[in-house]
Amino acid sequence: MTGELSPIDKAKFVAAKRAADFVEDGMRVGLGTGSTAAWLVRCLGEMVREEGLKFRGVPTSTRTAELAREVGIEVISLDEAKWLDITIDGADEFDGDLNLIKGGGGALLQEKIVATASDQMVVIADVGKEVETLGAFPLPVEVIPFGWQTTQALIEETLISMDVLGRNATLRMNGDAPFMTDEGNHILDLHLQRIGNPRQLALVLNQMPGVVENGLFIDICDTVVIGYGDGRVELRDINEGTIEQDRLDFVESDNLFTDLAD
Numbered sequence: 706m707t708g709e710l711s712p713i714d715k716a717k718f719v720a721a722k723r724a725a726d727f728v729e730d731g732m733r734v735g736l737g738t739g740s741t742a743a744w745l746v747r748c749l750g751e752m753v754r755e756e757g758l759k760f761r762g763v764p765t766s767t768r769t770a771e772l773a774r775e776v777g778i779e780v781i782s783l784d785e786a787k788w789l790d791i792t793i794d795g796a797d798e799f800d801g802d803l804n805l806i807k808g809g810g811g812a813l814l815q816e817k818i819v820a821t822a823s824d825q826m827v828v829i830a831d832v833g834k835e836v837e838t839l840g841a842f843p844l845p846v847e848v849i850p851f852g853w854q855t856t857q858a859l860i861e862e863t864l865i866s867m868d869v870l871g872r873n874a875t876l877r878m879n880g881d882a883p884f885m886t887d888e889g890n891h892i893l894d895l896h897l898q899r900i901g902n903p904r905q906l907a908l909v910l911n912q913m914p915g916v917v918e919n920g921l922f923i924d925i926c927d928t929v930v931i932g933y934g935d936g937r938v939e940l941r942d943i944n945e946g947t948i949e950q951d952r953l954d955f956v957e958s959d960n961l962f963t964d965l966a967d
């Protein structure tokens with residue numbers, strides 16, 4: 706990476722760096738997927754190498770597993786861990802109830818399994834991810850390849866019957882081929898604009914044959930660490946609201962940040 710990082714990357718970095726402090730010796734930690742989660746993995750790797758932090762990580766994707774091993778984190782499977790102390794992951798949107806849209810990176814299935822198997826889920830996000838109502842970000846739905854067009858039609862019909870604003874579901878592509886998840890499935894992105902009742906929509910989607918999982922995370926996240934481009938971080942707790950506001954002096958002091966920016 707060369708040159709100065711953008712304000713969004715700085716915001717992601719400070720959120721990840723603050724959240725890394727949640728990890729303590731002996732913990733089993735779910736490691737999320739995406740660019741913000743990648744900062745977290747790099748920060749944790751640095752803590753392993755330089756401070757002797759000892760923990761085991763359960764990655765939510767092959768990408769995260771590769772990065773975690775690269776930076777020196779001990780990687781185990783979810784079945785080896787059985788239960789996790791904490792999962793730290795990014796999000797595409799979060800609302801005032803800390804409900805989320807996830808899956809922009811296509812890892813929503815593993816992410817939901819891992820987060821649900823954790824004592825607490827901490828989301829790391831730049832402030833641009835905060836919304837009043839979920840839905841401006843297209844909602845990812847993981848579907849099995851068999852009959853995916855039939856599943857797409859069923860989803861669209863159901864959205865019409867639910868009177869949801871936007872109704873089209875598009876197949877996510879990777880170049881000329883359909884995007885494939887780690888589990889060999891496809892992703893349909895639902896362009897909804899606004900999700901009035903995310904809890905109901907999540908339940909309805911998961912009842913359809915062909916749907917494996919949807920990207921709505923309802924009542925799963927406990928805390929959001931919000932990063933700002935000027936180094937400020939805010940911790941928001943599901944029960945207590947804002948519990949911490951701080952500023953990380955990352956530009957001058959952070960080796961990892963300046964190493965990566967150079």
Ligand SMILES: O=C(CO)[C@H](O)[C@H](O)COP(=O)(O)O
Nearest residue numbers: 739740741795808809810812
């Ligand atoms: O859900 C995810 C991957 O499936 C990511 O956490 C989400 O897309 C946020 O990504 P980023 O940190 O790159 O903005």
